[in-house]
Amino acid sequence: MGTPADQAYKHVIPLDFGSVKTMPDSFVWPESESDEVYSGTDQPSIPVIDLTDPNASKLIIQACETWGIFQLTGHGIPRKLMEEVESEAKKLFDLPAEQKLKTLRTPGGPSTGYGNPPSQASLPRKLWQEGFTIMGSAVDQARVLWPHDYQGFCDTMDEYQKQMKALVQQLIRLIFKYLGISEEEVNWFDDPANMCNAALHLNSYPPCPDPTRALGLPPHTDSSLLTILHTPTEGLQIFQEGVGWIQLQAKPDALTVNLGDFLHILSNGRFVSVLHRVMVNQKFHRISMAYHNWPPMNFLVSPLLSKTLADSGQVPKYRPITLKEYHGIKAKHFQHAVSFVKT
């Protein structure tokens, strides 16, 4: 018998979105006034940073401390590759429901495959979205989905993850240097055995018959150190204290980088783990690709890993925690998870 979260999780069979004309009640989320999107003309926009700018490091740190999200240009990821990933993802999500269900996630652990992840087990309503998580090679699932034509999908996803990993290493090294976290203590990146500390999560948001009452993703923070998002179309909104929900302007050539809970913890709360959500629409099938990164499953993370923090005698605001333990907290408390790790 699994834990309650696992049990609840086991029975979540994703909706066959293409087959419904009206939205089932279980997908309707209650309205609340805090849902309003900021409508002022002076809408603040998130930082757009060119990675080739000599000041990029300083600008990135500033964005981490103020927004917890920024859009990145000059990242060197070929546009053609980004378009290939998008079209391969669309090919996957356009498969018939019974085909996709053959790769349904198995409960337990940060699973891969199709369907809702354990982290969503505690949600009161269903999401108008379907997800597919890849960690390293997708060949096992791809062979099930396309028995005679899976190589293209695998090659594209392998290449994209390889390029994402290099970009993440560049960003994390820059951030860890600023935090005074030494590479010796956290040399996870160079250890290929630690492949499990990254996942390419594909999101699909089919056209929705009643978009104002549905949610693609509820308000959440990612557990990650940081997440690199290719989100080519409108839908992503971020929450800014004192302003409210802000629509992210999609920039097809830019990648969106958002910080997650583990970087918030490592920076002892100085870096923002941005609260964000995804609204759906009636007109088109929205696809996004999120490359999530974490410390290895059993690595004990604490703000004291930062020499700057330890030397300054600051009190750690978060207790030491591993990703493994944190996954369990996320499955129970979702967007409030990080407050359960406070000292």
Ligand SMILES: C=C1C[C@]23C[C@H]1CC[C@H]2[C@@]12CCC[C@@](C)(C(=O)O1)[C@H]2[C@@H]3C(=O)O
């Ligand atoms: C690769 C990951 C990271 C996951 C779990 C697993 C698969 C899907 C990711 C998300 C994506 C949507 C928000 C979130 C909170 C969710 O529910 O699923 C994320 C979660 C996490 O950041 O913990």
Ligand SMILES: O=C(O)CCC(=O)C(=O)O
């Ligand atoms: O679809 C998007 O734009 C955001 C997806 C997201 O927040 C996630 O995968 O964690």
Ligand SMILES: [Fe+2]
């Ligand atoms: Fe997210």
